[in-house]
Amino acid sequence: MGEFTIKMPDVGEGVAEAELVEWHCKVGDPVREDMILAAVMTDKATVEIPSPVTGTVLWLGAEIGDIVAVKAPLVRIGIAGEGGDTLSDEAGEGGASDAVTTTETVTASSPSFQRGEGGSQGRMRGAVGSEQAKTPPHPPFGPLLPSGEKVNRAAPDALAKPLASPAVRLRAQDGGIDLRQVSGTGPAGRITHDDLDLFIARGSQPAAPAGLARNTSVEEIKVTGLRRRIAEKMSIATSRIPHITYVEEIDVSDLEDLRAAMNRARKPEQPKLTILPFLMRALVKTISEQPGVNATFDDNAGIITRHGAVHIGIATQTPAGLTVPVVRHAESRGVWDCASELIRLAEAARTGTALREELSGSTITITSLGAMGGIVTTPIINHPEVAIVGVNKIMTRPVWDGVQFIPRKIMNLSSSFDHRVVDGWDAASFVQRIRTLLETPALIFIEG
Structure with missing residues (x-):
């Protein structure tokens, strides 16, 4: 019997290692050619590794959650043939890399590679949870x-x-x-x-209906895949960025009236407007007056980069975890265009079809929990950006107008800033300008 060694493939983009997130086989399992054996994840892609041969799994080189270097042995498969023959070197240099494929069942915040026979890079896709990855077909x-x-x-x-x-x-x-x-x-x-x-x-008997009883179970969940990437990014942001959070109350009654009127008059091909496209346009106008907030900070090199383009990241919850698709060049988009792009990107992120460039490169981020937005939040900055704007839920509250209390629609903005780059006065001025635009929404549409 010969032995075929599959090594960790080079998935491109200068990646030197990847995390093993799934096994679809175990030692002793028979495998056939093109059967998916494992899934590995890099910072930007989850890749499924198929078997290039038919045989039996002899050895697995890692456990789920392990970080494996490119070209390190991953799986050894026993194949039919004369004793002593081995195909390890051939697999490591060519077979394993060329055998790598990527399916649409990859991770939510990162695109993946589709490779052809020669291993050339194709279209990159975003992902959905690896729990939905393909499993080998079972016998009848x-x-x-x-x-x-x-x-x-x-x-x-x-x-x-x-x-x-x-x-x-x-x-x-x-x-x-x-x-x-x-x-x-x-x-x-x-x-x-x-x-x-x-x-x-219980002797393999179905469980009886549960009553009031103590639950002493303990479940340990290893942090792997996208959840590990999110944890690492949040750790970097909170440990390296001194946050300052500024909360302001905004009367959006007039904005809500305008939004409702525009939705009633919209054309069939136009999307339904939420408050986010108006906030995006208000951000663009405010950034033109305070460009220092639309920046990234390389704290290792000590360089602040101010961006002319306004690429707004929109924090989006997907089945696999939090991702941040990016509305690029918001400065060149109107309210309706912003709304259309928001819907398209959110759908792409949730279904795992977002491209790499649609999930990276933001210069400022908006985070919103919609109706669950709470009264106040403390958003964590999307490193290496220097600002994030958090949208809280709209509530009807009594407001004193000098004569009487009247019902008004009030929303809080909870915005965080990198205090190394943005001073408290500048942060407050930034939010107050957004408040003015949202409370007097006609100003959003005035050019210049």
């Missing part, structure tokens, strides 16, 4: 039920798979457990290893 009949009857995977009721990680599925298959009979206690009913342990301890 799967593991045994506790009664000894086989599960017919072709049956219609077998197509609705319970939520579980690949490791839990493999363990259940090895133990002849039908996951449809196991109650999941994880998020969205996901079945965990503890759930399997409890199921086995």
Whole structure:
């Protein structure tokens, strides 16, 4: 029998290492050519690694969450052939790199590479959670039920798979457990290893309806993939940037009236306006007067870069985690154009089709939790930017006009600044100018 070694591929972009985020096989598994073996993640891409040969897995070179260097051995596969033959070197230099493919099931904040036969870089895609990555197809009949009857995977009721990680599925298959009979206690009913342990301890009997009982379970979740990238970025931002947060109350009653009127008069091809396109236009006008806020700071080199282009990052929640798609050149876009681009980018981020340039290069960021925006937030700056504007929810409050209390629609802006670059006075002036524009929305549309 020969041996074929698959090495960590070079995914381009000067990447020297990648994080292993998924295994789709274990030692002893038979594999066939083009079957997905693993998924690895770099800062900007998640890449699936298929097998270039048919054989049996002999060795796995890393655990989930490990950082693996490019060209380091990753998988060894035993293949049929004369004893002593090995294809390790061939795989490391050419086969492994050329075999790399990227599917649409990659990570949410980062695009991925699609490579052809020669390994050339193609269109980059954003991603959705790696939990949805492809799994190898199962045979028509799967593991045994506790009664000894086989599960017919072709049956219609077998197509609705319970939520579980690949490791839990493999363990259940090895133990002849039908996951449809196991109650999941994880998020969205996901079945965990503890759930399997409890199921086995009960003698593989379905759980009785839960009553009031103590829950002593403890679940340890390793921080990997996109969640690790988010954690690293937040750690850098909070440890290296001295934040100053300024909160101001804004009366958006007139703006809301204008927005409602524009939505009623919009053309069929025009999107429905939210408050964000108006805020984006207010940011652009304010930045033209205070360009120091539209900047990035390289604190290692001690260089502040002020940008003429206003590339606004929009913090967006996706199934896999927080991403920041970028509306590029907002200074050249009107309200309707900003709204259209916002909708397009948000959809691309959520479905994993955003391009690399659509997920990077912002010069200032807006963060909003919509109706859940709370009264006050303390946004963390998107390093290496120097400012972020947080939108809180709109509430109707009584406001004294000098004669009586009248109902007005009030919204707080919670904005954070890098205090090394932006002084408190400049931060307050910046927010007060935005307030003026939003409270007198006609000014947003006046050029000059």
